[in-house]
Amino acid sequence: MPRRGEDGSGLLFPTAGGSANQHAGGRSAGGGRAARRSGKDAPLADRIRPETLDELLGQDEVLGEGRPLRRAIEADRLPSIILWGPPGSGKTTLAHVIRRRTSSHFEAMSAVLSGVKELRELLKEAEDRLAREGRRTILFIDEIHRYNKAQQDALLSHVESGDVTLIGATTENPSFEVNAALLSRCRVVVLKPLDAGQLESVLRRALADVDRGLASLSPKVDDDALGFLAAASDGDARTALNVLEMAVMTSPPQDGRRPVDLKSMRQAFARKALLYDRAGEEHYNIISALHKSVRNSDADAGLYWLARMLEAGEDPLYLARRLVRFASEDVGMADPQALVVAMAAQQAVHFVGLPEGGLALAQAVVYLAAAPKSNALYTAYSAAAHDALETRAEPVPLWIRNAPTPLMKQLGYGK
8 A cells, every 4th residue: 555645645745847856755744735736726826836946036045056055955965954934935845846856765744733653653764764775865844843842852863863854844933943952953044035026926927827827717917916916915925826816716707818907906815914923933023123113212113013913913911011011111200101101001902902992002102102211210120129139138227117116116116
């Protein structure tokens, strides 16, 4: 009985554009994208996935001619790497290109649905294969940040010994989500989101491709609609391609063409899903941007970062707490009313909720940005706290002690 993936089904990487390097072999494990279909039934983003390094757009800093990573891929001497980048930046696509080029055995799995037992079985097979055939194994793990410490630890000795070459893909900061021991054995490759021009090139390629793209549907997409989609997709090629496919597929044919104007594209795009993770690095990046914008008295920037968090689903009470802290820490006695405004915003959010409570937070942001700034209160308390913790616990002077009895008064308490 063939193992899963050997018959061409369940592949993590669809093969609509032709079969991969036959030397790669391997299977897909753990579900995730492994369940995606191949051929014309696959999503557009999978059908037109680049097959070569030259087809990849937007990553010249790491994959341009002469770059070390490109040379390693071309020489089939890839080290273990962690691909870090936002959704749609090309992490899975790069692994797909490597799979097509390498003579190593290639295994792919998703960290979402695979467990440590499955991982250890695969690693044992890789160890046996190297001993039996002298053939290396490249292991691609999508969303590696989903693995817990035990699962990541299972990789350590095999990566260090060379039984497997690891390609981990993550949208999260590896320094937070990948064990330090495993991270030290890999090279981190940062993939950037595509800019609007590069995304538009990807979209036009999809529109013109007869075999894998949308050209067979005779689409007629207005330039302003294409420009809107490229700009609104935030560098996510997968999102842009999926929206483009929906816009074209749902457009009623007219005179043998499928027209897509700006209005139709906006409708297909629907509500933008903001890049934000309440537990990840982007959460801390944006709250830092909000704090620093208000500290620099930039009310417009403060409102923007506030909106980024609220519209992405951040807890408004968390934001209210941050503004209360800011009122004391960064405004302080320069404007004592700032704390009153921040507390009023917190009470308003608690009372009316969202979306109305968002305006109370916005009012507090604008007030705090316009208020004079002073960290004297914060500095003074920090110094007092340091003295309380780091110096000798001095006795309370008699003259400021409590004196509830005549004897204590006779002893000099409270004088």
